[in-house]
Amino acid sequence: MPEASKIHPDQLQDKLAALAQWRLDNAGQSIAREYRFDDFMQAFAFMSEMAIWSEKHDHHPEWFNVYNKVKVTLTTHDAGGLTERDLAWARHADAVFSRSH
């Protein structure tokens, strides 16, 4: 299980370099990205796979779906900001997205 303590802002830029599609949000307390699929079924398949991953890792997204778009916001409420758990979720979701796409 990744570390659940808040990442220092100085370390964040480096860590986010590999997550180029994600942007810092909410005064640096969360990251956000939008995924766009071909259709609703692809979007929902992605959400299903990430729902199972989220349960397994006890780390859950805030997300919003309309048809082929999934908007995701990640933060660690327990830590009051970004932790390695958020980055792990983002990395895994990007990998799922790129293979389904």
Ligand code: HBI
């Ligand atoms: N998911 N994104 C996110 N942030 C949390 O702090 C969090 C979570 N899933 C489960 C969880 N915390 C648990 O530790 C308890 O808060 C239920």
